[in-house]
Amino acid sequence: MRPRRCERFRSIVAHCRREHRSPELEQSFAPLIYTEHPRRTGAWVPVKKVPLRMTAIASTLLLTLMAWEGRALCAAQTIAPKDESVSHLAEAQADLEHGQYAEAEKILRDRLANQGSEVEARYLLAYALFRENRPADSLKEYTEAARQRAPRATELKTVALDYVLLNDYDDAEHWARYSLSLDGNDAEAWYEFGRIEYTLNQFPAAGDAFQRALQLDPVSVKAENNLGLTFEAINRTDEAQAAYRTAIAMQASSQHPSEQPLLNLSRVLIERNHLDEALPLLQQAAQIAPRDWKILAQLGRLYSEKGELSAAREALEQAVAIEPETASLHFQLGQVYRKSGAPEKANQEFATTKNLLGTTSSPK
Secondary structure (H helix, E strand, C coil): CCCCCCCCHHHHHHHHHHHHHHHHHHHHHHHEEEECCCCCCEEECCCCCCCCCCHHHHHHHHHHHHHHHHHHHCCCCCCCCCCHHHHHHHHHHHHHHHHCCHHHHHHHHHHHCCCCCCCCHHHHHHHHHHCCCCHHHHHHHHHHHHHCCCCCCCHHHHHHHHHHHCCCCHHHHHHHHHHHHHHHCCCCHHHHHHHHHCCCHHHHHHHHHHHHHHHHCCCCHHHHHHHHHHHHHHHHHHHHHHHHHHHHHCCCCCCCCCHHHHHHHHHHHHHHHHHHHHHHHHHHHHCCCCCCCHHHHHHHHHHHHHHHHHHHHHHHHHHHCCCCCCCCHHHHHHHHHHHHHCCCHHHHHHHHHHHHHHCCCCCC
């Protein structure tokens, strides 16, 4: 038996069913409202983490999508771009692929100024704005585009990422879940969903998402690395360490390896006092990302524990120069100065630590 509807969706569902005479409509949106009962086949229960409120943009977009679903059920049809727009869209797409987002935006805005109803150009504009780190503007364009054509799974994935940029992880989770309900075979979408769940401290769900991403893309270094982070978050350190090693092995022949699994494995090894094994990993990570202050901080910690204070001091001074607003770095450097017999410099770093923290307590 279908469960009682969530009150927040009752009026929207009822309106769309009246307007479009589509009894299938509610079932189409079941992944947003319901999830299948884990033990009773064919039974449905409300999704556990539906936000109590949605932003105005999110609510408007949902209503638009439901209306489009009803229209599609009544008369399925696609809107093809006009022939004269193809060259403009291709040019903008090429700019996007080459990271020339501002140029793509200009082409698309010029096109929309002449053909304001051209939906494909508006969807591309929304994506360009996302890549320019303008999530609020991007969401406005997605909402406007959705009035003309229902968004596809990949477009809803970007909607979710817009909300990530806005630090609105409840709405991000909502739209990522909807994107996956339309296309459950997108490895990148599962990875992004895992990152959202990880940020929400939903570690079992995050782990499941990263594992699903790896099923679809077995050589995804970032999914394997984030699976390690998830294991570490729930104190399954041995499995975390194995995941980091697997991620490092995956990128052994890559021309563009990531420093992240090297950093994460070395951090676990330092915590376990396996300093000699951790050092070459950190050195390799530093070659990939020489201005990553987290790598330099771990190098400072490792050298300090090995008693190599000159090397520790050099690494931490570089880290502080790159990230001067991080209190823990100043505290760490102050400790090295004190051990090195430089009390005045140590006191300066401790004073900076207190100023940054706004307290007299030691940083974690």
